[in-house]
Amino acid sequence: MNAEVGDDVFGQDPTVNQLEAKMAAMFGHEAALYCPSGTMTNQIAIKAQTQPLDEILCDELSHIYRYELGGYGFHSGVAIHVMRGNRGIINEEMVNQGVKPKADWNPRSRMLIIENSVNMGGGNYYSFDQIQSLVKTARNHGLITHLDGARLFNVLAETGDSTLDYGKQFNSISICLSKGLGAPVGSVLISSAETIDYARRVRKVMGGGMRQAGYLAAAGIYALDNNIKRLKEDHDRARRSAQKLQSVSWVEEVFPVHTNIVIFQVAAPYSAARVADFLSQHNIKCLPISDKLIRWVFHLDVTEEMMDSILELPDQLS
Ligand SMILES: *Cc1c(COP(=O)(O)O)cnc(C)c1O
Numbered sequence: 001m002n003a004e005v006g007d008d009v010f011g012q013d014p015t016v017n018q019l020e021a022k023m024a025a026m027f028g029h030e031a032a033l034y035c036p037s038g039t040m041t042n043q044i045a046i047k048a049q050t051q052p053l054d055e056i057l058c059d060e061l062s063h064i065y066r067y068e069l070g071g072y073g074f075h076s077g078v079a080i081h082v083m084r085g086n087r088g089i090i091n092e093e094m095v096n097q098g099v100k101p102k103a104d105w106n107p108r109s110r111m112l113i114i115e116n117s118v119n120m121g122g123g124n125y126y127s128f129d130q131i132q133s134l135v136k137t138a139r140n141h142g143l144i145t146h147l148d149g150a151r152l153f154n155v156l157a158e159t160g161d162s163t164l165d166y167g168k169q170f171n172s173i174s175i176c177l178s179k180g181l182g183a184p185v186g187s188v189l190i191s192s193a194e195t196i197d198y199a200r201r202v203r204k205v206m207g208g209g210m211r212q213a214g215y216l217a218a219a220g221i222y223a224l225d226n227n228i229k230r231l232k233e234d235h236d237r238a239r240r241s242a243q244k245l246q247s248v249s250w251v252e253e254v255f256p257v258h259t260n261i262v263i264f265q266v267a268a269p270y271s272a273a274r275v276a277d278f279l280s281q282h283n284i285k286c287l288p289i290s291d292k293l294i295r296w297v298f299h300l301d302v303t304e305e306m307m308d309s310i311l312e313l314p315d316q317l318s
Contacts, residue, residue: 002218003217003218005212005214005215007211008212008213008214013213014214015213015218019034019188019221020032020033020188022224023175023190023224024190026164026167027163027164027167028164028168030191030193030196031193031195031197032189032196033188033189033200034187034213035188035189036186036187036208036210037178037186038176038179039068040208041174041187041188042174043072043075043206044203044206045172045191045199046072046078046146047075047199048202049110049111049172049195051110052076052078053108054076054078055079055080055081055107055109055111056072056112056113057081057083057098057113058080058083059083059084059085059089059090059118060085061118061120061121062113062118062120063119063120064113065082075206078107079107081109083095087118087121087124087255088120089118089121089126089130090114092134092137095137096137099141099143109143110144112134112135112138112143112145114131114134114146114147114170115150116131116147117259119150120289121255122255122257122261123151123238123257123258123259123261124258124259125158125159125259127159131166131169135169146170146172147172148174149166150174150176151176151179151180151259153228153231154259156228157259158235158259167190171195172195173190173191174188174189175188175190177219177220177223179297180227180231180298180299180300181220181224182227182300183219183220186219188220227300230300231260233300234260234298234299237260237307238259238260238261238262238296239257240310241296241307241311245264247315248313249267249315250278252265260297260299261295261298262296262298263294264293264294264296265292266292270317271291272288272289272291272294274317275288275294275317276294278317278318279313282309283306284296284309284310
């Protein structure tokens with residue numbers, strides 16, 4: 001709250017400018033744009049880098065396909081090719097199959113979108129080799145690349161890969177400060193100066209130009225400086241929780257845990273809603289993501305004491 005602020009609609013908020021410069025430098029790109037949400041950074045990335053009648057390609061579980069209301073059609077007038085990856089992980093063959101031949105009746109395949117980590121895959125992720133190979137395939141087809149890196153720092157905490165290496169692979173990158181990094185609000189779009197120049201105008205027309213946003217941006221800077229290094233704690237808690245879940249009668253299957261997300265299937269005859277209700281009686285909040293699946297996400301507000309509520313859960317539903 002002590003941040004120096006100004007009017008970011010005029011580009012005059014020093015703290016917002018500092019956050020944008022910091023993130024651009026981190027990924028070796030020219031510029032960045034602070035936005036209210038990750039949905040907005042993704043949608044702006046599509047709008048700023050495609051034309052109507054183009055097509056974007058992504059996995060069927062991706063946030064851009066599932067949870068952004070078909071915004072690619074609404075804002076950008078583009079088609080979508082959805083690939084059926086392995087828990088959200090796509091491969092070169094799928095891209096080769098997905099790219100459409102040039103014809104008047106086909107949309108122009110234009111942008112490959114990779115989500116890393118994969119939210120609905122259970123926080124699983126691509127190795128950097130896989131990323132490089134996919135991007136090479138995309139570029140061979142003349143596609144540009146966008147990374148939905150809402151949770152990229154959770155990946156980097158596990159792999160040790162560098163932001164600069166990631167920066168080279170993508171035309172644009174979206175990072176959420178408000179997920180595991182713990183800032184109250186905000187996401188950042190990172191790209192070339194030319195793309196961000198236009199992206200600023202798109203942000204404005206979406207109503208995302210903010211005035212004294214430096215208070216929020218300061219929290220983002222704090223998150224980058226202080227909260228990246230603790231992400232492994234969340235991963236450790238996710239793993240320990242998964243072990244516990246494997247031992248109770250009301251869980252059928254726990255997806256493999258790779259980062260800070262645990263997805264599990266409840267055992268018959270229970271529904272996810274029934275189990276969520278039981279969990280809330282034990283002070284554990286969660287999100288049923290289907291009739292049978294529940295998702296837990298670990299973040300910096302989950303303390304070791306709260307872990308006890310998980311580790312002491314009874315074997316039988318009550
Ligand atoms: C959370 C998330 C987003 C953006 O979400 P907002 O709620 O709009 O900030 C985008 N992609 C992925 C993979 C996410 O997990």
